[in-house]
Amino acid sequence: MQVYFAPLACSAATRIALYEAGATADFVYVDIHTRPGERLLADGSDYRAINPMGQVPAIRTSSGEVITENPVVLQYVADLHPHAQLAPAGGMERYRLQQWLNFIATELHKGTYIPLLDRRSPDGAKAFARQKLALRFGYLSQQLAARPFLLGYFSVADAYLITVLNWSPYAGIDLAQWPQIEAYAQALKQRPAVARALAEETAAYAREMNH
Ligand SMILES: N[C@@H](CCC(=O)N[C@@H](CS)C(=O)NCC(=O)O)C(=O)O
Structure with a gap:
């Protein structure tokens, strides 16, 4: 799974949730801080092709789905690791x-x-x-x-x-x-x-x- 993040942004919650579950991910840096008006990835490509809002977090699941919006991303991570009990099942x-x-x-x-x-x-x-x-x-x-x-x-x-x-x-x-x-x-x-x-x-x- 890839996690699109910016340092200390709200995407840090996804990193916390993953570590709490004893898991990790491929963390992909998005520059939301140093170039206002742009949303570049390290390879110079435009992150907005992945999340048109240009916001973090977004995740790409192992099946290739992109999920955005922090409350949803967090619930996805919790459901992926039920043993960690990071969310009630229902x-x-x-x-x-x-x-x-x-x-x-x-x-x-x-x-x-x-x-x-x-x-x-x-x-x-x-x-x-x-x-x-x-x-x-x-x-x-x-x-x-x-x-x-x-x-x-x-x-x-x-x-x-x-x-x-x-x-x-x-x-x-x-x-x-x-x-x-x-x-x-x-x-x-x-x-x-x-x-x-x-x-x-x-x-x-x-x-x-x-x-
Ligand atoms: N509605 C979005 C908001 C996410 C959000 O505001 N992310 C901030 C970082 S904490 C961001 O990417 N800011 C850059 C921007 O809004 O262009 C969510 O819940 O995921």
Whole structure:
């Protein structure tokens, strides 16, 4: 399987999920950071031929299917490695997982972090995102006060959440204001698979920035 990724982007969640499953993949670097307006692969070809949105993650399965959209990619990886129990097989718990994946994707990733991280987002968009932060993080804190993971065990939703929370210092979000979220993030970063994936992504990001 090929995983199209950019260092420290939301595609890091896929790397975490794979390592948690004791698996790996052919990680294919996509430059989304250094050449605005372009989406080049290392061989100079245009990544948009693979994902017309030019966004990571995308995966190419062993049967050649391309799958995009982080919540879907993560569920695919979880289903590929059922022994790792990264997603409930079905029933209400599966809907709970999807509930979290969608919350992270829309309320946190796109709705909060992107306006704060993106240098091109206007001050009004940043202020709007900050105004929404209290409700979103308050809700998340409440959930995490009662349990160490979003579900009863580590799932792909946690892989996505730690990836997004990891951007906090760059987004000017001080997690110390939400002790439950900060404690959760610290605990997750101690997990060997998470630590390994984030260390590799950080090293890849440093290489990219020095290139
Ligand atoms: N809806 C997409 C969004 C993915 C996304 O925003 N990826 C970011 C990296 S975290 C990206 O590729 N940004 C470059 C761009 O939007 O052109 C998904 O859920 O996978």
